[in-house]
Amino acid sequence: MDSPNLAIDSLDCVVGDFSLRGVSLSVPGGEYHLLLGPTGSGKSTLIKCVLGLLSPSAGRILLGGEEITSFPPERRRLGYLPQNYALFPHLDVEQNILFSLKSGRISSARAHRDLEGLLSLLKIESLRKRRVRELSGGEKQKTALARALLARPRLLLLDEPFSAVDEGSRRSLWLELKRAAGEIGVTVIHITHHLDEAYTLGERISVLIDGKIRQSGSREEIFERPGSPEVARYLNYRNIFAGPIVKTESGWAVDLGHFRVAPPGPAPAAETAEVCLRPQDLKVIREDTPVRDALRANLFSGEIVSLFAFPEYCLMRFKIDGSPRAWDLELKFPAFISIRHRLAPGKRIRVAAWAPSIIVF
Amino acid sequence: MIAPARQSPRSILFSAVTLGATAALAGFFLLLIGTAAWEFWRGSFVSPPEAGRVAFAVRLSLLTATTASLLALAVSLPVSYLLARRSFPGKALIDTLLDLPLVLSPVALGAMLLLFFNTPSGRLLERIIGPVVFEVRGIVIAQFCVVVGLCIRLLKTAFEGVDPGYEEVARTLGLDRAATFFRVTVPLARPGITAAFLLAWARAIGEFGATVVLAGAITFKTETVPVSIYLNFATADITGAVAFILILVAVSLSTLFAVRKIRFLNYG
Numbered sequence: 093m094d095s096p097n098l099a100i101d102s103l104d105c106v107v108g109d110f111s112l113r114g115v116s117l118s119v120p121g122g123e124y125h126l127l128l129g130p131t132g133s134g135k136s137t138l139i140k141c142v143l144g145l146l147s148p149s150a151g152r153i154l155l156g157g158e159e160i161t162s163f164p165p166e167r168r169r170l171g172y173l174p175q176n177y178a179l180f181p182h183l184d185v186e187q188n189i190l191f192s193l194k195s196g197r198i199s200s201a202r203a204h205r206d207l208e209g210l211l212s213l214l215k216i217e218s219l220r221k222r223r224v225r226e227l228s229g230g231e232k233q234k235t236a237l238a239r240a241l242l243a244r245p246r247l248l249l250l251d252e253p254f255s256a257v258d259e260g261s262r263r264s265l266w267l268e269l270k271r272a273a274g275e276i277g278v279t280v281i282h283i284t285h286h287l288d289e290a291y292t293l294g295e296r297i298s299v300l301i302d303g304k305i306r307q308s309g310s311r312e313e314i315f316e317r318p319g320s321p322e323v324a325r326y327l328n329y330r331n332i333f334a335g336p337i338v339k340t341e342s343g344w345a346v347d348l349g350h351f352r353v354a355p356p357g358p359a360p361a362a363e364t365a366e367v368c369l370r371p372q373d374l375k376v377i378r379e380d381t382p383v384r385d386a387l388r389a390n391l392f393s394g395e396i397v398s399l400f401a402f403p404e405y406c407l408m409r410f411k412i413d414g415s416p417r418a419w420d421l422e423l424k425f426p427a428f429i430s431i432r433h434r435l436a437p438g439k440r441i442r443v444a445a446w447a448p449s450i451i452v453f
Numbered sequence: 454m455i456a457p458a459r460q461s462p463r464s465i466l467f468s469a470v471t472l473g474a475t476a477a478l479a480g481f482f483l484l485l486i487g488t489a490a491w492e493f494w495r496g497s498f499v500s501p502p503e504a505g506r507v508a509f510a511v512r513l514s515l516l517t518a519t520t521a522s523l524l525a526l527a528v529s530l531p532v533s534y535l536l537a538r539r540s541f542p543g544k545a546l547i548d549t550l551l552d553l554p555l556v557l558s559p560v561a562l563g564a565m566l567l568l569f570f571n572t573p574s575g576r577l578l579e580r581i582i583g584p585v586v587f588e589v590r591g592i593v594i595a596q597f598c599v600v601v602g603l604c605i606r607l608l609k610t611a612f613e614g615v616d617p618g619y620e621e622v623a624r625t626l627g628l629d630r631a632a633t634f635f636r637v638t639v640p641l642a643r644p645g646i647t648a649a650f651l652l653a654w655a656r657a658i659g660e661f662g663a664t665v666v667l668a669g670a671i672t673f674k675t676e677t678v679p680v681s682i683y684l685n686f687a688t689a690d691i692t693g694a695v696a697f698i699l700i701l702v703a704v705s706l707s708t709l710f711a712v713r714k715i716r717f718l719n720y721g
Contacts (some may be wrong), residue, residue, distance in 0.1 A: 172622060
């Protein structure tokens with residue numbers, strides 16, 4: 093399948109009170125691209141502009157180098173999976189999948205050949221004659237996917253494709269969806285507001301907040317090096333602090349009053365800096381254990397304020413000695429850590445941040 | 454054993470009023486139909502209605518009502534789709550204007566039509582479609598004007614009930630606007646469209662005011678079922694009038710039942 097590049101260039105689009113401003117995005121052919129952002133951030137608006145269902149007020153959309161900004165949707169050859177799948181209720185599964193035949197743009201022989209291939213690729217052969225209303229969320233999703241793929245789209249746009257799938261079957265379907273897209277070789281833009289989904293599926297991720305693309309990059313870049321405090325907050329990262337930059341013996345630090353955070357590398361050319369210590373990057377260190385060099389620059393003594401146990405992890409709030417606040421740092425670690433260190437509220441411990449993991453904005 | 458909660462006198466009174474009013478009204482209408490049926494049974498032995506005249510009126514009513522409501526449906530489909538899906542300057546004004554025949558007295562509408570067909574533009578229209586005033590064409594036009602507003606209203610509701618998401622998907626699958634309308638919107642709105650047609654048809658069958666002004670009440674020419682009722686009453690032929698009344702009651706009731714059945718045919 094030919095999979096051209098998609099390039100969105102300074103796109104503006106106004107819908108009611110909401111607007112997309114200066115959105116630029118480029119997706120190379122064959123990539124599985126995640127568009128991540130909170131509900132109401134403009135993700136659906138953006139893909140509706142790409143699909144031609146909404147008209148942008150400025151900017152250009154190019155597919156394989158050809159400008160398609162003013163093309164009607166039926167001429168763009170883009171596959172679309174809307175949030176509720178929009179399967180036609182008056183047609184059965186097979187008729188839904190074959191719907192693009194009605195456009196007269198594809199041959200019947202080819203469509204029927206593709207139909208067999210898609211049914212077996214998505215393992216839905218047995219659903220052929222089923223009525224749409226009898227399908228489960230996952231079956232609906234696969235039917236809608238087959239319907240979009242039968243038209244051999246140049247690009248596939250998925251709008252929250254798992255929103256109508258049961259929590260329990262989601263994770264296995266994530267991988268199935270990605271496998272199917274990979275086998276066909278189609279370029280995919282997948283919209284979600286679920287961090288886990290984006291992390292598992294995205295080769296590259298773009299973060300859209302309040303109608304603006306805040307960061308585009310590989311999964312590691314987004315999750316390890318969020319480009320701004322907004323992105324970090326959206327990723328649920330805590331421990332974001334702003335303060336003046338001070339020189340120290342070993343380099344520089346951000347002075348936060350009762351403690352200092354010392355990131356590695358050269359100091360930014362500014363008076364102040366914002367830093368983030370991801371809760372999962374902070375380590376609990378017993379009072380009697382020696383401290384490694386890489387941790388020594390950011391070692392904080394204090395006491396545990398509270399501990400929250402979740403099925404897969406623990407959250408701990410930690411107050412640094414001399415702090416005027418109720419608590420300073422939030423830590424996230426596997427449950428066994430809590431047992432190994434016999435952690436409990438009120439206990440005195442030390443917490444350290446590994447310098448290379450400190451994010452500087 | 455736990456005693457059932459006692460209802461306050463106020464809520465007992467409230468239940469009595471709602472039930473009582475419903476029973477009284479339904480009983481009253483049943484009584485009306487019963488009276489007509491009794492009159493017919495008693496009188497048909499004395500002076501049976503002329504079979505030929507009844508057959509003519511029924512045939513004419515069926516022909517004109519079917520033609521008028523099909524025309525109204527054909528015109529309403531694009532208009533109501535536009536009103537349901539698009540917003541444009543002056544939409545509220547046009548929407549209100551199209552509602553006018555829904556509330557305007559049919560006699561007034563008929564009189565306006567009669568006046569119009571006496572103007573140069575009216576006569577030009579008559580030259581194109583043939584004579585209208587005091588003709589069968591006049592009946593169709595009068596009925597059309599009365600039911601088209603109803604048709605637009607009902608179809609607009611039917612189209613608004615179709616999620617635009619289906620149309621969007623169809624567009625991305627390669628169908629242009631027109632193909633999307635006929636392949637997706639119309640099939641999904643079909644129960645509503647059928648109901649709109651049936652209700653418009655039933656309303657057209659019963660149309661009297663506008664018809665009688667524009668097409669007159671000419672026996673064996675422009676005598677539809679309601680016109681017949683009027684003519685028979687005017688000549689004190691009660692049995693004749695009642696025969697036509699019962700025909701209308703039967704037609705109206707069966708249409709309403711059919712519409713209820715169709716409304717249940719929901720996809721989903």
